[in-house]
Amino acid sequence: MKEKPLLILVGNPNVGKSVLFQYLTGIYAEVSNFPGTTVEVTEGTFEQFRVLDVPGVFGLSSDNDEERVTLDAVLQADMIVNVLDGTQLHRDLFLTLQLIDLGKPMILLVNMMDDVQKKHIYIDFEALEKTLGVPIVAVSGRKGSGILQMKHQILEGGSIGQPFVPYSWKDHFFNSPSYNEEANRFRRKEVNRLLSNYLIQKNKASGLGLLLLHPFFGFLFLIFILSVIYFIIGKVLAQEVINFTEDFLMGTCYFNWITGLLNPCFSDDSFISCLLLGEYGLLTMVPIYLFGLLLPLVAGFYFILSLLEDCGILCRVAVLMDRWFSKFGLNGKAIIPMLLGFGCVTMALITTRILGTKRERLIASALLCIGIPCSAQFAILLAISSQLTFQSLLIYLGTVFSLFFFVGFFLNHLLPGTSSELFLILPPLRTPVFLNLIKKTAQKTNHFLHDAGVMFVLGSILLSLLSYFNGFALLYQSLEPLTTSVLGLPPQTAGLFLMCMIKKDLGAAHLYSMVSDGLLSEPQIVIVLTIVTLFVPCFASLAVLIKEQSPLQSMLIWLSSIFLSFSTGAILAQVLL
């Protein structure tokens, strides 16, 4: 059978390729309002075509991962669909000229036509089409207009444009950087010349976009956003919603139902009963923690994060934070993996790829593993910390922040080399599409449940085994010098640290129930909270860390986080108890 022809959607970052991909194939590819969302290639089919959605790039070269992936895909394509942002033709046409030089059949989709009209930009499509020799379709992904014409044009096929650079692009490409610069200058001049056909009437950034970058109001706004997040997750979700889902829905209704149903089947002291219905049971602890406690918190957190992403606020935050991150040898872009880390550290470790150098990736990974709690854990930490007095909260936050800064400074001075500088294109502020937010939240939450579910099941089996064969007594006893004497905590906390090692959320969820049961005094809560926040990354994160960094560096990060967390805990115990 003949293989299906390959159609590729290429364009600058953040021009709406993924939305158009969704219209073509019906497959949801992650969409957001910051560049670099599509890190991997998504595949689907449209009529007789195999369709690929590739990472957005500003040009073709083999300088970084995204451009390499895109270049490989483009070289194999049978037809190229180049997506452009109608409000940014000056920038986007540059890539178009590079693509035309490849000599493959092409179609141009000028997206964001709703914005073009709003901004009173006039584009002479006919003249542009004639000069480029490639059919152009104007669409609006958000409004869904022009989609039929787009499909129709794809089925009709594209055409091969007139090459602009007078010499063959491919022959020279991999050999000479100076050639590259020369050809790029040439293309830039051509784009400037071409665009004398089109008029920009207004050349101003929106007022709100500028306010977010303002040295004073920007920070004020940032603090406001953080307080809103704290209020929604720490107060509303963690107290009102969790009370209902964990205590009533899962903890009472579900628990009574499942124990009533299965209790008669097994004798109380059998291993099966302990495994399924015991304190760490597969049918008791796992669903209650996962659905009653973590699901509402995680979904809420992801929704807020998606909202920030889609509005285009995240990139502005990156600019505000640049100066502070430069103290750690990072640039403002590192805020993206850091904030994602509050969602899931495992995922954030992969996103560190957007940082320019190996040095930056190592520093960011170490900071993520040591100082950033992931969503479920963060939400639980927020929930617990909202029960603390202001003084205790200050001690906890102060300790974690100062350690975060210390590790950053230390690594920046210890590691050789320099880091790359901020050069960040800011996407326009947009009103997010509600459906898109819901889809993204659902996708990420689903991913979380899948990922955490496996670890929870494994952890539950291990803990049930320990509990049934009296392993806990042995564990408590052997760790007692550490927990009781050094840290001044009840011996049960040894089990908590074991859970944290398996999956931090599991440990955090257990901590939550320990606090609710009143097993810990306030200073003890502060100590445990600090240790849990700084404690080792979970097994899933460790696996990714080893994949992204070297095994030696990963082990160093892992061991130092154990050392840091316990030594900080010990110091706090000396001061507070």
Add this chain to the structure above:
Amino acid sequence: MKKKYTSFGFSLPLSQIQKNQYVQILSIPNSNIRLQAIRLGMTEGSCIFCLEKLHHGPVVVLIENQQVAIGYFLAQSIRTIPIKASFSKIGGLK
């Protein structure tokens, strides 16, 4: 409206320009950044507008209708020359 630029005749690093000022790029020494910048339309000779400047932090400039944030130390290495922009009747941006 076409913008017409008049040079003031002295050069300074991009990090020292002021908010709401037009400057013309004289040189971008970092070759990696130069390649990225060309793609966005920022080359030697092109005119940019400073939208915002954070103290010891990034400079946010407008390059061909696109907002770009440039880190402090990078901005220190880019030489610019302040210009005055005036408007004539017809035509697009340069």
